[in-house]
Amino acid sequence: MVAPPVAPGQPAAGTPPARRRRDVRGTLSRIALAAVGGGLVFLSFPPRTAWWLAPIGFAVLGVLLHGRRMRAGFGLGVAWGLGFMVPLLRWTGEFVGLVAWLPLALFCAVMIGLGTAFMARVSTLPGGPLWMASLWVADELLRGVFPFGGFPWGRIAFGQPEGWYLPLAAVGGAPLIGFAVALTGFGLAHLGRDWRLGLPLVVLPLAGGLAATPLVGTAPDRGTVVVAAIQGNVPRAGLDFNAQRRAVLDNHVKRTLELAEDVARGREEQPDLVIWPENSSDIDPFRNTDAAAEIDRAAAAIKAPIAVGAVVVDKSDNLPRNTVVLWEPGRGATDTYTKRQLQPFGETMPFRSFFRIFSATVDRAGVFQPGTDPKGFAMGPARVAVDTCYEVAFDSVVRDSVTAGADIIAIPTNNATFGFTEMTYQQLAMSRVRAVEHGKAVVVAATSGVSAIVQPDGSVTRRTGLFTPDALVSELPLRGEATLATRLGAWPEWVMTALGLLAVALSLTVKRRGSRPTPGAGIGEEETDGGPAGAA
Incomplete structure (x- = not known):
């Protein structure tokens, strides 16, 4: 008898316990690496001046999310968010203890996880890093208004008062800085898969910051x-x-x-x-x-x-x-x-x-x-x-x-x-x-x-x-x-958010189409979820 086919990434029947343990260890390793990536972003925030650690933290996230299913993207995003938010929000518990600090950090991490779930979904689309960075802007927008009027603490722009990205604030405000940092990191993650796309996505945001420097006005036009x-x-x-x-x-x-x-x-x-x-x-x-x-x-x-x-x-x-x-x-x-x-x-x-x-x-x-x-x-x-x-x-x-x-x-x-x-x-x-x-x-x-x-x-x-x-x-x-940012107001943030959400809609449409059986297909052929092999 021929053994039934095994879905890619799934353990075969009769897989010995050691193999399963290795899978568990791999999952735990990815979770730990995600937390480290979030920790790198925390270390980029003041009073430290290591602004360049933020895109590295996003690169770690980009590597982990690529090709993963949405539920895996959510879990990895929560781990990454905890590595970022738990130390960042330590001040909230200075006088009231853990009751305020840890629940708030967990809530923020869960909100980040919602965004990374969709980032995982769009990660395999052409130009994936662009859509992932746009979804990061959408995630920050959501955290800035929900719940209770929002809690925007921890926006990536607020960790960039030094360095090459800061001049972008004069063009598109804090959202554009966050987009540029995330895009650089996700571009770094993409280098190993396609350097022709990844390299421009790394270079362009940094070059954009330098190009925006002359737009940072300082002249006292009113005295x-x-x-x-x-x-x-x-x-x-x-x-x-x-x-x-x-x-x-x-x-x-x-x-x-x-x-x-x-x-x-x-x-x-x-x-x-x-x-x-x-x-x-x-x-x-x-x-x-x-x-x-x-x-x-x-x-x-x-x-x-x-x-x-x-x-x-x-x-x-x-x-x-x-x-x-x-x-x-x-x-x-x-x-x-x-x-x-x-x-x-x-x-x-x-x-x-x-x-x-x-x-x-x-x-x-x-x-x-x-x-x-x-x-x-x-x-x-x-x-x-x-x-x-x-x-x-x-x-x-x-x-x-x-x-x-x-x-x-x-x-x-x-x-x-x-x-x-x-x-x-x-x-x-x-x-x-x-x-x-x-x-x-x-x-x-x-x-x-x-x-x-x-x-x-x-x-x-x-x-x-x-x-x-x-x-x-x-x-x-x-x-x-x-400045241009003052005149444009929230428009750059809305446009980037819309692009990210459109990419999600496209990816879900592709998934639904991929899950439909091909007309005339033989009985017993399996439907796919439209996702990449081994995405679980």
Whole structure:
């Protein structure tokens, strides 16, 4: 009797146990290699400057995904995502432990796995690396909006504030950087199969970054402005909640008064405007006259308007807003900006009643209300876009504040809760990418660091240390010219996403056609799934 045919990649009947064990070991090896690839991408992120590790991490992913079935692509993508996200998001568990850190990392990894499942499906199409890179953009787009308004932390562009890819931000924003890095990596993976296609896919994204360099504008077409960023620092443990809040305000007043003394003695240039961090006054200055008097004293001493990060309780509903208040010498509060993109599980608590079933600690999350107006402040000669802390991670939020007429960007932030973790460096990298994306200088003011002065080309000219009071004073260009990325907005991201999804549709169509029996075929001939041999 002739033995029945065996599907490629499947063990034959009677395969000895040792053979099966080797298959298990091969699966475990691929999973481990995937995790290593994700780890390489993590190592490309700040505070390290090894930006070139990111495409290598994608090359590992590309090798593993090629020709695999979708379920295998999902599993390998989750492993790769865990290798990337678990160390990257370590800061989320600094004070609340594993309960926030590991579930969030796992969720992000699963979202990546959804994307890699489709990448595996399109990997054998002609030009596979192009479609895979487009699907990476689609995956980042999904993670940026779902769930709870999205969590875009870990976008590949935010690990590229150094190196050859950064100038691409001025052309197509953060999505184009992510596409270029992924394409380089998937092109590297393709070299061994077809160097004629793989080599251009490696070279073109890198060359594109270099070619985009002249598009990164730095000329002060609206003049210049002298800016001061104040980092007052936070007190140590041992004070009750109200005393902590007052100490933070006092620290920022004190450091501003010290800067005013330095200006009076000629040691620092007179600033045209001053940026204080988010939560520099958690005491509502509209309800607390003592807080208002202290801010008044600082503004009068420095002789410049101050953007004060404050918690303000609105009279309409008695609910708090994360607000930046424009405080002018001799006039007091003259304008406000309310944070629009709130942080879930911090400033807000989605499905609070449901999660309360599992833990009463959910009530520690705030009930902050979002703002709606993207318009920033007129401060001296500058029109300042304000994007508070978490907002800098969202493309549309930053773009809306810039297109409201800004010629400089301020990022007031409070990273004190995350201690000495890498979170503040990751966020600074986002600010550097935004500077190039919109062609504006960026002022980062943090309560405890790292505060920084970022030029329109993404370079950092001044920065503070962690948990130390400081003041950064610098003359910066005011730029009204809009970059191509600012003008195009989300269009590059939508186009790349559409291309990736069209490739998926094509691959699934090919699969369905391949699964239909050939007319007149003999009885007993097997249908295929249209996938490559040994894809399981």
